[in-house]
Amino acid sequence: MKKLIKTILFAAIGFSIGTVVSGGELAVQMGIFFMGFPAGFAFTSRYFIGYNFVTIALHLAVSILIGWIILPFSLASGMIQTYKELKARA
Numbered sequence: 001m002k003k004l005i006k007t008i009l010f011a012a013i014g015f016s017i018g019t020v021v022s023g024g025e026l027a028v029q030m031g032i033f034f035m036g037f038p039a040g041f042a043f044t045s046r047y048f049i050g051y052n053f054v055t056i057a058l059h060l061a062v063s064i065l066i067g068w069i070i071l072p073f074s075l076a077s078g079m080i081q082t083y084k085e086l087k088a089r090a
Helices: 002-022 027-033 037-044 053-089
Strands: none
Touching (some): 002 053
């Protein structure tokens, strides 16, 4: 259950980041675009080491793209894990 809640919170944080970045125009679309950003950022932080502008920009861009791959898998595994926990209790 913890993993599912954490993933949903990551998606909500990403959505709010997207709406703030959009500046009010296309807020929902940008929110959806950024939903995977926190999950991708958490994953790619292990691989991007450096503090210059190019590295940070690349890290942010890759985090958004990787987040779209990681977020669905993380949601699915969280739901499966929650289902197994609830099934074991019953």
